[in-house]
Amino acid sequence: YGVAPCSNGTCDITTSANLTAGQNNGGRCVVDSEKNITHCKIDNIDLSGNDIISIDTSGTGEPAPSIRIYVNGNINTGGTTGIEHSGDSANLSIFGLPRSESTTCTQNVLIGGTSQSLNAFIYMPDACAGINGGGSADPNVLGSMWVREYGKSELFNASASNAGNI
Secondary structure (H helix, E strand, O other), X not given: OOOOOOEOOEOOEOOOEEEEOOOOHHHOEEEEOOOXXXXXXXXXXXOOOOOEEEEEOOOOOOOOOEEEEEEOOOEEEOOOOEEEEOOOHHHEEEEOOOOOOOOOOOXXXXXXXXXXXXXXXXXXXXXXXXXXXOOOOOXXXXXXXXXXXXXXXXXXXXXXXXXXXX
16 A cells, blocks of 8 residues: 555554545555546544644546545544545545454544534444544534444543434
8 A cells, every 4th residue: 555654564543644535645545447436545544633634525427426435443533623524425445444243343433523413434443433422513423433342431431421423
């Protein structure tokens, strides 16, 4: 997947970033132009402050441009940080590790509330997940979230209310 901005063999996102369909996004992604899919490998997403990952799947083509993000580690976008995608939820997929035989989650997903819904299909079958806050977006996630466990705030400091909407 290229070298920059990955360093020391890891591809973490720890500050605001843009991912655009049809581009290699600084070496994080490879583009399958025949199927119009941009595949991005990310080890961890850990945002703070007001950091936002903006996903752009606008563009032309048949099928419509899409991005698939493969996450090997955790997603932490609590507080006012977040992942924003206003396109069709079918055009952004976030995948995690396969379901393990362990009795505990191998990944954690904390989705923060922003002013824009995250339109996505999230398939992380071995993750513990929650929505922290809720921002002004309603719903917080427009699409689907398939995870091992949802809403256990003691697992990773999520909002006790998990008042987010899916």
